[in-house]
Amino acid sequence: MKKGKKGFKKSWIRLLFGLLALVFVLVILFRFAELKEIAFLLKKVSYGWLLIAIALQFVFFALLAFLYKLILAEKKMSFFVLFRTVIAMLFVDYALPSFSASGCVLLYHVSRKKARKEKSALLIGLNVFLNLFFLLLILILGSLYLLKKSTRWAFSITFFSILLFLLCRIVLTERGRAHFKAVLSFLLQKWPKAKKRVASALKNFYEAKRGVTKKKFLAIFGITFLSYVFRISVICAIFLSFGVFVNPLTIAVGFAIAMVISTLSYIRIGVYEAGMTGAYSMLGIEYNLALTTTLLYRAVSFWLPFFLGFLLFRTLVKRNS
Numbered sequence: 615m616k617k618g619k620k621g622f623k624k625s626w627i628r629l630l631f632g633l634l635a636l637v638f639v640l641v642i643l644f645r646f647a648e649l650k651e652i653a654f655l656l657k658k659v660s661y662g663w664l665l666i667a668i669a670l671q672f673v674f675f676a677l678l679a680f681l682y683k684l685i686l687a688e689k690k691m692s693f694f695v696l697f698r699t700v701i702a703m704l705f706v707d708y709a710l711p712s713f714s715a716s717g718c719v720l721l722y723h724v725s726r727k728k729a730r731k732e733k734s735a736l737l738i739g740l741n742v743f744l745n746l747f748f749l750l751l752i753l754i755l756g757s758l759y760l761l762k763k764s765t766r767w768a769f770s771i772t773f774f775s776i777l778l779f780l781l782c783r784i785v786l787t788e789r790g791r792a793h794f795k796a797v798l799s800f801l802l803q804k805w806p807k808a809k810k811r812v813a814s815a816l817k818n819f820y821e822a823k824r825g826v827t828k829k830k831f832l833a834i835f836g837i838t839f840l841s842y843v844f845r846i847s848v849i850c851a852i853f854l855s856f857g858v859f860v861n862p863l864t865i866a867v868g869f870a871i872a873m874v875i876s877t878l879s880y881i882r883i884g885v886y887e888a889g890m891t892g893a894y895s896m897l898g899i900e901y902n903l904a905l906t907t908t909l910l911y912r913a914v915s916f917w918l919p920f921f922l923g924f925l926l927f928r929t930l931v932k933r934n935s
Contacts (some may be wrong), residue, residue: 705923
């Protein structure tokens with residue numbers, strides 16, 4: 615954790631760069647917006663629905679903590695420690711840009727204090743697998759829904775279905791595991807240290823996965839699904855705060871597109887806002903409403919927990935030093 619603490623001291627530069635990127639993106643986004651329309655939307659916002667959105671967001675955090683505790687299956691691993699870690703991960707992912715890897719590293723280090731390395735590897739592996747699974751599934755269902763309006767979504771259905779098939783094959787089958795290991799070995803042949811670490815992590819993950827019963831896996835799968843329901847419900851509540859009902863599947867597709875774009879981006883601040891606003895506009899939602907909803911959603915799901923995550927991260931660093 616000393617390396618993490620040293621990296622944290624330098625993270626303010628990256629964070630400042632991210633904030634500047636956010637300002638730049640917002641300037642561009644507002645160039646296409648009508649400020650009077652946005653002001654009108656904000657004036658009529660229902661604070662009751664906003665409070666519901668905030669409550670749903672923290673229920674989502676609690677579900678993730680419960681999910682991680684279920685995967686680790688360690689009585690000594692406190693739910694409240696994991697709850698704090700979930701919020702701290704949000705801060706770390708943005709303060710230390712690494713294509714979402716930094717948050718996983720923090721979760722791994724916290725879990726290793728009470729759990730074996732195989733269980734920690736299982737936690738990270740299942741976390742990544744299930745998030746990718748549900749994002750791809752949402753994109754496939756969304757493309758099927760939009761296919762009724764236009765045939766241009768047929769390619770998306772095929773592409774995301776292939777990715778989902780390959781993902782399930784890699785995680786759930788021995789042959790897929792062997793092929794994935796061979797591909798990674800080829801890609802990392804110039805970096806022997808990284809190759810060794812990846813091979814060790816995969817070995818720990820697959821060994822721990824053998825001990826997961828079907829009943830437990832279904833429980834993990836169901837809780838992850840429920841967590842996505844709550845995440846999408848937060849956006850639904852924000853739309854309802856403006857007195858507008860939007861099809862939940864449309865909301866889910868816009869959310870998934872924004873998640874994929876921001877995850878693939880090194881600096882996620884600003885990219886997420888642009889991705890979600892663009893996605894909802896593309897899906898037929900009026901631009902001013904899409905932009906205002908995106909900014910309120912980010913305030914509830916990111917900026918509010920972000921500062922809390924900063925404090926919790928410092929606490930975790932001190933405890934794990």
